[in-house]
Amino acid sequence: MKHISLLGATGSIGIQTLDVIRNNPEDFRLVSMSVGYNIVEAKKIIHEFSPKLVSVLKKEDCEALKVEFSNISVVYGMEGLIEVATHPQADVVVTAVVGSVGLMPTLEAIRARKTIALANKETLVTAGHIVMKEAEKYGVSILPVDSEHSAIFQSLQGEKRESIERLILTASGGSFRDKTRSELSGVTVEDALNHPNWSMGAKITIDSATMMNKGLEVIEAHWLFDLPYERIDVLLHKESIIHSMVEYKDTSVIAQLGTPDMRVPIQYALTYPNRIPLAGSKQLKLWEIATLHFSQMDFERFRCLDLAYHAGKVGGTMPTVLNAANEEAVGAFLANKLSFLQIEDIIEEALSSHDAIQHPSLPTIQEVDSFTRDHVKSLITKRG
Numbered sequence: 001m002k003h004i005s006l007l008g009a010t011g012s013i014g015i016q017t018l019d020v021i022r023n024n025p026e027d028f029r030l031v032s033m034s035v036g037y038n039i040v041e042a043k044k045i046i047h048e049f050s051p052k053l054v055s056v057l058k059k060e061d062c063e064a065l066k067v068e069f070s071n072i073s074v075v076y077g078m079e080g081l082i083e084v085a086t087h088p089q090a091d092v093v094v095t096a097v098v099g100s101v102g103l104m105p106t107l108e109a110i111r112a113r114k115t116i117a118l119a120n121k122e123t124l125v126t127a128g129h130i131v132m133k134e135a136e137k138y139g140v141s142i143l144p145v146d147s148e149h150s151a152i153f154q155s156l157q158g159e160k161r162e163s164i165e166r167l168i169l170t171a172s173g174g175s176f177r178d179k180t181r182s183e184l185s186g187v188t189v190e191d192a193l194n195h196p197n198w199s200m201g202a203k204i205t206i207d208s209a210t211m212m213n214k215g216l217e218v219i220e221a222h223w224l225f226d227l228p229y230e231r232i233d234v235l236l237h238k239e240s241i242i243h244s245m246v247e248y249k250d251t252s253v254i255a256q257l258g259t260p261d262m263r264v265p266i267q268y269a270l271t272y273p274n275r276i277p278l279a280g281s282k283q284l285k286l287w288e289i290a291t292l293h294f295s296q297m298d299f300e301r302f303r304c305l306d307l308a309y310h311a312g313k314v315g316g317t318m319p320t321v322l323n324a325a326n327e328e329a330v331g332a333f334l335a336n337k338l339s340f341l342q343i344e345d346i347i348e349e350a351l352s353s354h355d356a357i358q359h360p361s362l363p364t365i366q367e368v369d370s371f372t373r374d375h376v377k378s379l380i381t382k383r384g
Contacts, residue, residue: 002270003031003089005114007081007105008096009045010038012201013119013145013262017094018045020267023279028270032087034080034097039065046072053087055080078104085109092270094145095120098203099327100369103127107362110140117269119145121220122327126320127365128223142224143269148217149224150265151243151256156225159248167221168245168253170237171297174208177238181301187340189333206330210343215308216326219319222312229313234305236295241284259284303344307351316356317368324372325350332380342383350376 004021008014014033021028032053035042039061046054046069053073056062062076075083078101085093085105093109094117095102102120107127109116111134118124124131135142144150148169156164175194176184192209193202207213218232235245243265245255258264259282267278299306304326311322329346332338338346350372357364 001027001029002091003029004270005084005087005090005093005109006030006033006096007085007094007102007120008036008098009033010035010041011096011098012204013094013096013266016263017096017266017270018049020263020270020278021049024267024276027276031089032084034084036097043068052089053084055084081105082108086112086114090114092117094266094269095123096145098122098201100126100323103131107131107134110134110138113138113140116140116142117145117266118142119266121146121216122323124220124223125216125323126369127362128219128319129359130362130365132223143272144220144224145262145265145269146217146220147260147262147265148244149221150268152221152225152246154256154268155244155246155254159246159254161226163248163250164225164227164231165247165249165251166231166233167225167227168233168235168247169214169217169221170235170240170242170244171211171214172208172240173236173238174211174213175205176209177236181341184341185339189336192333192340202334203327203330206333206343207326209340210304210330211302212304212308212326212330212343212347214302215305215312216323218305218308219312229309234297236297238293239289241286241289241292257284304347307344307347311351314356316358317360317365318351318354318356320360320365320368321350321354321372322347324369325376328373328376328380337380338383346376346379346383349379 006014006017021030030049030051033051034055036057055075059076062074065074082105086108093114095106096119100122102123103126106123144153152167175192193205204213214234221232222229240260242255242257245253247253311318325347329343333343
C-alpha cells in the first residue's frame with residue numbers, strides 16, 4: 001500500500017486523485033492533505049478518508065477544524081503546506097495546487113525523499129533548474145501527472161534517451177480554438193471557462209484558452225525530459241485523444257492515446273511502474289471517433305505560446321516573470337478587470353521590462369516573482 005499526501009485536495013486534480021484512492025482502498029491511503037478556501041468540501045473529505053494531517057489556508061479555518069475534528073492535526077499557511085508535503089508516513093506527494101505556491105512544499109518533499117507526482121507545472125516553470133538538481137541530489141523520482149507529460153513519459157518507457165529526436169505536445173486549442181483574433185475582443189469569462197474536452201479549474205481553463213497552459217507545459221517538458229526547446233513541438237489536436245508523442249531518430253513516432261480522463265495519468269503516477277484497472281473509465285473506441293484532426297500551431301494567433309517559448313529560451317528568471325505575470329493577469333480577467341486579449345498584452349509588457357538573471361538562486365526567484373506581481377498589478381490598475 002502507498003500512503004499519499006495530497007496538496008490541493010479540493011481542486012480538479014485533487015478531486016480526481018481522491019477518486020482514484022477511493023476506488024483502490026487496498027492500494028492507497030490518504031495520510032495528509034491541504035485545501036484552500038473550500039472548507040465545506042474539506043470536511044467531507046476528512047469524514048470519508050480520515051487523514052492524519054490537514055492544512056488550510058487561513059488561521060481561523062484551522063482553529064475551527066481543530067474544534068470539529070479533535071482526532072486529527074490541523075495546520076495552516078505555507079508552513080502547513082510544507083508539513084503536509086513532508087508527512088513522515090507519506091510515500092508519494094501529489095502536488096495538485098495551482099500556481100507558484102507549489103514550489104516550496106515540492107522542494108521540501110524532495111528533500112524528505114518523497115516520490116513526487118507533479119501536477120503543479122508552475123514549480124518547474126519558475127525554478128526548474130533548482131527542482132531537478134534537488135531531485136537528482138536526493139534520488140527522488142518526479143512522475144508527471146499532466147496528461148501531456150505523462151503521455152511522453154509513457155512513450156519513453158524502454159527507450160534510450162539518445163534515440164529521441166523530438167517531443168510533440170498536443171493541444172486541444174481551448175475554448176476559443178475556432179475563433180479568429182478579431183473574434184476574441186468581446187469574449188466573456190463564462191465563454192472562456194467553457195472548455196470543449198476537459199473539466200479543469202478556472203485558472204487552467206483560461207490558460208488553455210490563451211494557450212499559455214501549453215506554453216508552461218513546453219517549459220515543464222524542457223526540464224522533465226532534458227531537451228532543448230528547439231526539439232519540443234506543439235501540435236493542435238482538437239479531439240484530445242492523442243495526449244502527446246515522441247519521435248525517434250529512425251522517424252518512428254510513439255504516442256499515448258486515450259479518452260480525455262485525468263484519472264488515467266494520475267493513477268499511472270501513483271502505481272508506476274505498474275498498471276491497475278481504472279474504475280469507471282471509458283474505453284477508447286477509435287471506430288466511434290472515426291477521424292482525428294491535426295494542424296500546425298499558429299504562433300500569431302496564440303501569442304501566449306510564443307511568449308512562453310521566448311521566456312524559456314532566454315531562461316534564468318524570465319520564466320518566473322512569465323508565470324507571475326500570467327497568474328496575475330488571469331486573476332484580473334476572472335475578476336472582470338481585464339479583457340481576454342489584455343492578458344497577453346500584460347504578460348508581454350512584463351517580459352519586455354525584465355532583464356533576465358541567469359542561474360538565479362531561490363531567494364532571487366522569490367524576489368523576482370514578488371516584484372513582477374506588484375508591477376503587473378500596477379499595470380492592471382492603469383488599464384482599469
